Amino acid sequence: MDHNKLALPVGTTLDRFIMRKQEDFPYATGELSQLLRDIALAAKIVNREINRSGLIDIAGAYGSQNVQGEDQQKLDVIANIRFIRALRNGGEVCTIISEEDDEMIQTGNNQGKYVVAIDPLDGSSNIDVNVSIGTIFSIYRRVSPTGREGTAADCLQPGTHQVAAGYVIYGSSTMLVYTTGNGVNGFTYEHSLGEFFLSHPDIITPKTGAIYSINEGSSDSFSPGVAAFVQYCKDQQFSARYIGSLVADFHRNLLKGGIYVYPATAKNKSGKLRLMYECNPLAFIVEQAGGKSSNGTRRTMEIEPQIPHERCPFFIGSKELVEKAESFIANDKEACDHKPAPEPTPKKATTVK
Numbered sequence: 510m511d512h513n514k515l516a517l518p519v520g521t522t523l524d525r526f527i528m529r530k531q532e533d534f535p536y537a538t539g540e541l542s543q544l545l546r547d548i549a550l551a552a553k554i555v556n557r558e559i560n561r562s563g564l565i566d567i568a569g570a571y572g573s574q575n576v577q578g579e580d581q582q583k584l585d586v587i588a589n590i591r592f593i594r595a596l597r598n599g600g601e602v603c604t605i606i607s608e609e610d611d612e613m614i615q616t617g618n619n620q621g622k623y624v625v626a627i628d629p630l631d632g633s634s635n636i637d638v639n640v641s642i643g644t645i646f647s648i649y650r651r652v653s654p655t656g657r658e659g660t661a662a663d664c665l666q667p668g669t670h671q672v673a674a675g676y677v678i679y680g681s682s683t684m685l686v687y688t689t690g691n692g693v694n695g696f697t698y699e700h701s702l703g704e705f706f707l708s709h710p711d712i713i714t715p716k717t718g719a720i721y722s723i724n725e726g727s728s729d730s731f732s733p734g735v736a737a738f739v740q741y742c743k744d745q746q747f748s749a750r751y752i753g754s755l756v757a758d759f760h761r762n763l764l765k766g767g768i769y770v771y772p773a774t775a776k777n778k779s780g781k782l783r784l785m786y787e788c789n790p791l792a793f794i795v796e797q798a799g800g801k802s803s804n805g806t807r808r809t810m811e812i813e814p815q816i817p818h819e820r821c822p823f824f825i826g827s828k829e830l831v832e833k834a835e836s837f838i839a840n841d842k843e844a845c846d847h848k849p850a851p852e853p854t855p856k857k858a859t860t861v862k
């Protein structure tokens with residue numbers, strides 16, 4: 510009897526995977542590994558809260574707004590507490606930027622070598638209706654000396670300086686996907702064992718795809734370049750898929766190929782999504798998987814952040830599709846640059862009396 514058939518191996522746990530990766534770097538101190546494990550632990554707790562949110566009184570609005578004037582959901586607040594507590598207790602992080610907090614959060618771990626930017630619960634307006642939501646995080650090495658609080662310079666680094674980034678999707682299954690700059694790996698949560706197991710090793714995103722994800726409700730205020738790109742997607746008979754939950758839209762397109770766009774609109778003049786804890790981490794992941802991310806004219810990860818909650822237009826997904834969107838935007842810009850000077854407004858005829 511083949512014993513393996515009787516009891517199939519359960520596979521590699523996230524903890525073991527992180528430890529193995531650490532062994533690839535002979536001088537690694539294990540702090541980044543510990544930090545990733547802290548995030549995974551908080552994700553398990555948040556996953557538990559989300560799963561029972563319909564049963565206990567933690568769904569719905571909290572009755573306050575975050576720094577960006579958005580209504581906070583109770584689970585936004587709970588997830589924020591859980592992640593901050595895990596990062597504070599872990600001891601590796603000196604400073605945190607969170608979507609839910611106006612100011613930088615000092616953890617009190619002044620010896621911590623890392624800073625974290627996090628959206629603890631993205632797409633939270635979807636909580637009450639059982640739609641997938643997510644956590645997005647980005648990890649930087651501090652640039653200021655240890656022994657004191659982290660500074661704005663530690664927190665406001667361009668995405669190219671990220672040492673790790675990832676997301677958790679709380680969906681039909683819960684997954685954690687992350688990169689440390691050496692490929693992208695995905696882990697699925699096994700509830701009964703309380704562990705994430707490697708289920709999607711070395712994720713590569715398709716070069717192109719046939720899905721476009723954009724909120725077309727705002728199409729009246731799209732720039733001509735964005736409007737032309739959307740028309741191109743329709744002409745190609747692409748499928749429109751928009752959950753309105755960034756992690757879920759991104760995750761689908763990462764696996765199947767496609768493009769997610771949140772452009773500048775009349776309501777959100779610089780786009781809606783935040784550079785530090787929504788765009789940059791996903792940009793790092795997509796690039797590591799062979800895809801591309803841009804603000805329409807520039808690589809997302811090269812944008813120099815000015816403020817913690819900065820927003821930027823976001824075009825992310827399969828390389829060919831992001832490049833196609835950029836080419837429509839460049840043509841639009843060229844058209845604007847070369848627009849003939851407007852006809853002088855005819856002077857009002859003077860009435861000769």
Ligand code: AHM
Pocket residue numbers: 579608628630631632633634724753754755756758781
């Ligand atoms: P949030 O961080 O307040 O949850 O907002 C971000 C969400 C994204 O998950 C999603 O892609 C986008 O906002 C949807 O915005 P819209 O409803 O304008 O299409």
Ligand code: MG
Pocket residue numbers: 608628630631632787
């Ligand atoms: Mg968000």
